[in-house]
Amino acid sequence: MQSLADLEAQAGAAKAAFGAAAHILCDNLVRIYKTEGVEVVALQGLDLLIDKGELIAIVGASGSGKSTLLNVLSGLDVPTAGLARVAGMDLLSMTARDRLRFRRSVVGFIWQQTARNLLPYLTAQENVLLPMRLAANKAHRARAAELLDLLGVADCAGRRPGEMSGGQQQRVAIAVALANSPEVILADEPTGELDSDTSEDVFGALRRANRELGVTTVIVTHDPMVADQVDRTIGIRDGRTSSETLRRTSEDGGVIAEEYAVLDRAGRLQLPRDFMSALEMERRVRLELERDHIGVWPANQGDEQ
Numbered sequence: 001m002q003s004l005a006d007l008e009a010q011a012g013a014a015k016a017a018f019g020a021a022a023h024i025l026c027d028n029l030v031r032i033y034k035t036e037g038v039e040v041v042a043l044q045g046l047d048l049l050i051d052k053g054e055l056i057a058i059v060g061a062s063g064s065g066k067s068t069l070l071n072v073l074s075g076l077d078v079p080t081a082g083l084a085r086v087a088g089m090d091l092l093s094m095t096a097r098d099r100l101r102f103r104r105s106v107v108g109f110i111w112q113q114t115a116r117n118l119l120p121y122l123t124a125q126e127n128v129l130l131p132m133r134l135a136a137n138k139a140h141r142a143r144a145a146e147l148l149d150l151l152g153v154a155d156c157a158g159r160r161p162g163e164m165s166g167g168q169q170q171r172v173a174i175a176v177a178l179a180n181s182p183e184v185i186l187a188d189e190p191t192g193e194l195d196s197d198t199s200e201d202v203f204g205a206l207r208r209a210n211r212e213l214g215v216t217t218v219i220v221t222h223d224p225m226v227a228d229q230v231d232r233t234i235g236i237r238d239g240r241t242s243s244e245t246l247r248r249t250s251e252d253g254g255v256i257a258e259e260y261a262v263l264d265r266a267g268r269l270q271l272p273r274d275f276m277s278a279l280e281m282e283r284r285v286r287l288e289l290e291r292d293h294i295g296v297w298p299a300n301q302g303d304e305q
Ligand SMILES: Nc1ncnc2c1ncn2[C@@H]1O[C@H](COP(=O)(O)OP(=O)(O)OP(=O)(O)O)[C@@H](O)[C@H]1O
Pocket: 033, 034, 035, 040, 041, 042, 060, 061, 062, 063, 064, 065, 066, 067, 068, 069
């Protein structure tokens, strides 16, 4: 029989192990906004693990908490409770100085509004040089040129944002986000203002940056096409991760997408709304453990109270 000390040691080890190797970790993340005495729980115990070098999409209905999550991960906003760690840095206990360093060199950010990403009076090259801060030396100029080339906008180097298309501006914005060699790129609806062809270019540029530079990339999107092209899509509902779609290539070269519900460490999972309404499930369900699955049934009429 195990002693209490053994059990405590085991529990401690399991806790340390959760997400220990993850590049991005959220554990039971909570963000409550208080406005005029009303509390809005935007994140309600969200768990998330992302490995180094992954390219993932986050999808979810409007108001599900996607932007709140991205603001936390980028160090712009501080969560109310829980644990959030990016590239080994704890986002709840960072000093102001660490936060600044984190925002300057650990994460790169791309906003939906093309105009918010670039300074209008600077050329593409000058925009990319800006985060590097020091007077542009030769190495910096070479890096700016390399990044613009990698993202397919080398020909825009000397143009100002007003002289570029929306898609070109977003690709330059990716170069700006990559300028200081961040470990993580966060993009909030980067193709939200673009048509589908241009979106594909921008998304291709993000994929290339992910593949060639190994930078962990998280894209919040409504765009179903974007969600089709990543290894993993994480669905958020009511401030929690609710589903994951994993894509893999089959032996014959086809792409197989499999959707899973997310089971948290407390054993909670969210049933898809359409499944629940199809069987009129509300409040209570019956569960039965079978040899290789768990059955879920609507409560019998007599069970309702
Ligand atoms: N600064 C704020 N003050 C008060 N409530 C907020 C604030 N920001 C977000 N919320 C609320 O938190 C919830 C989650 O919002 P969030 O913007 O994260 O959702 P979203 O999934 O990004 O939505 P969208 O797709 O529309 O951008 C919503 O109910 C929203 O009204």
